[in-house]
Amino acid sequence: MKSARPAEAVPSANTSAHSTPQQTDLPGLERASEAPTLPSPNTRAAEALALLLKRGDLDQRQFLDDAGGWRLAAAVHVLRGLGWRIETERVPVTLANGEAAHIARYRLDRPSRPHQAGLIRPDLAAWLALAAMLTADAFARAVPWFA
Structure with missing residues (x-):
């Protein structure tokens, strides 16, 4: 009776280019290891x-x-x-x-990170409104038939 060859463990990701990055770009989230x-x-x-x-x-x-x-x-x-x-x-x-x-x-x-509590901060709302106005104005000039 023949014995089976021992199986060799081969990693599925041979290089770091194939592996998942370990850092998260989402604010307020920690990696599981942290x-x-x-x-x-x-x-x-x-x-x-x-x-x-x-x-x-x-x-x-x-x-x-x-x-x-x-x-x-x-x-x-x-x-x-x-x-x-x-x-x-x-x-x-x-x-x-x-x-x-x-x-x-x-x-x-406890880190004192700002967190969303259901309302948007007034200064952030002002910046978003300004960006929306500038974007709408630029879009209206670029596509006159849309306005």
């Missing part, structure tokens, strides 16, 4: 993310009170590894014994 991944459920990272989304910012004391966890920095480290952009702010505090200290307060870095 989008953050959700942490596993029932983990400290998932609890920290839920609190960050709910509260806006989070420090160790709040994490201890709300989630019962002592290691917020470790959870933030996991979230950053999953692609979440989290900013750290060092906040001065006074300890119970009167000494000064600094704690870390974390918050999600």
Whole structure:
């Protein structure tokens, strides 16, 4: 009995000219490789993310009170590894014994991109109206029978 030859894996796109480009030209969209991944459920990272989304910012004391966890920095480290952009702010505090200290307060870095909210911005509407008038005027001069 003859044995079959082992199959060789041949890529379908041999050159970069045949592959799909990885960047997107659409504003406001991230590539799937850049989008953050959700942490596993029932983990400290998932609890920290839920609190960050709910509260806006989070420090160790709040994490201890709300989630019962002592290691917020470790959870933030996991979230950053999953692609979440989290900013750290060092906040001065006074300890119970009167000494000064600094704690870390974390918050999600949410890009402040303009977004469509159902209405068009007035300055953009003005530019679009001007462009429409200029285009209509140029078209009427080029095709007099159309006007």
